Amino acid sequence: MSDNEERWQVVRRRKGRKSETSQVSPDSTSPQEPLDVRSMINRIRVLMCEIRCEDFWGKWREQFLNSGPSAVSPPAKDGDAGRHDDGEASQLWECVCYGLGSFSSSVSSRYQLAMLLLLLDTIQIAVRDCSIYDPVFTSGEINVLRELGLTVLTENEEGKRLATRPTVFYLMHCGKALYNNLLWKNWSKQCLPLIKIIGNSFDNIKQRSLARHLKQDYSYISQAVCLCQERQLPCPSDMNGIFNDTAVITFEANVLDSLPQSTWEDPPEPEYQHCPKLEIIRREN
Numbered sequence: 422m423s424d425n426e427e428r429w430q431v432v433r434r435r436k437g438r439k440s441e442t443s444q445v446s447p448d449s450t451s452p453q454e455p456l457d458v459r460s461m462i463n464r465i466r467v468l469m470c471e472i473r474c475e476d477f478w479g480k481w482r483e484q485f486l487n488s489g490p491s492a493v494s495p496p497a498k499d500g501d502a503g504r505h506d507d508g509e510a511s512q513l514w515e516c517v518c519y520g521l522g523s524f525s526s527s528v529s530s531r532y533q534l535a536m537l538l539l540l541l542d543t544i545q546i547a548v549r550d551c552s553i554y555d556p557v558f559t560s561g562e563i564n565v566l567r568e569l570g571l572t573v574l575t576e577n578e579e580g581k582r583l584a585t586r587p588t589v590f591y592l593m594h595c596g597k598a599l600y601n602n603l604l605w606k607n608w609s610k611q612c613l614p615l616i617k618i619i620g621n622s623f624d625n626i627k628q629r630s631l632a633r634h635l636k637q638d639y640s641y642i643s644q645a646v647c648l649c650q651e652r653q654l655p656c657p658s659d660m661n662g663i664f665n666d667t668a669v670i671t672f673e674a675n676v677l678d679s680l681p682q683s684t685w686e687d688p689p690e691p692e693y694q695h696c697p698k699l700e701i702i703r704r705e706n
């Protein structure tokens with residue numbers, strides 16, 4: 422079955438899917454079968470070509486390049502994924518991808534991986550400067566990612582990654598705690614402007630949540646909704662469940678500067694004591 426046919430199945434199967442539900446859809450290789458690295462890479466490359474031909478890709482590309490204070494200039498043209506670019510832009514930017522999901526068994530994750538590679542190429546981040554982690558990755562999937570040139574993290578950071586240079590965080594349909602942890606770790610006037618999140622719209626998270634719960638359990642998302650700039654990314658109806666509910670989220674230094682200093686003082690680490698069903702997998706201590 423081609424990925425295109427699978428895509429239609431996903432649309433039918435995922436109609437009405439909420440973005441933060443757990444997901445494993447056995448729509449491709451069975452986990453018992455060894456993964457053919459070459460053929461999986463070819464499938465991903467085919468999906469990259471497919472996305473490039475879609476109208477929505479042009480809009481994603483444009484929105485992404487133009488969004489936020491750290492807007493980057495577009496390169497001359499799209500190149501191949503896996504290319505190591507040593508240009509100026511690649512020295513400046515890095516990327517971190519959490520929560521991609523099992524791309525050998527999920528067509529959504531495969532499309533999202535293809536999109537990640539296209540984005541890296543577009544903003545000229547060298548693939549080796551993209552770190553990627555999902556606790557569900559199989560050893561075969563890790564081989565595929567390494568073969569593509571990506572840096573596979575071996576530790577569960579729970580999203581608590583400090584940005585020391587401009588960083589794109591690619592978190593497609595991830596649990597709220599991952600976003601909340603990421604915001605907590607970067608909760609300062611200096612760090613927030615360095616991060617650009619491609620992930621679930623914070624506005625939509627707010628609308629789907631009880632204000633009281635969001636404030637208590639995910640206080641950094643709750644505060645960030647009012648501070649961030651959010652640009653919705655379009656999603657064609659046949660890719661609903663793959664690229665729906667996605668936005669580019671950035672923070673402008675002048676907005677953060679206008680807040681009282683107390684906003685930034687001693688931000689407590691999230692603990693999630695009151696969350697019976699946490700949507701992320703935590704580090705084993």
Ligand SMILES: C[S@@+](CC[C@H](N)C(=O)[O-])C[C@H]1O[C@@H](n2cnc3c(N)ncnc32)[C@H](O)[C@@H]1O
Pocket residue numbers: 440441442443444519520521522523527529530533554555556557577578579580593594595596599662663700701702703704
């Ligand atoms: C709802 S699924 C989304 C999967 C895929 N992106 C999609 O849209 O179908 C959330 C993903 O987050 C991953 N995840 C959970 N805890 C994580 C953690 N601590 N770090 C990175 N990824 C995590 C899960 O394994 C799962 O693949």
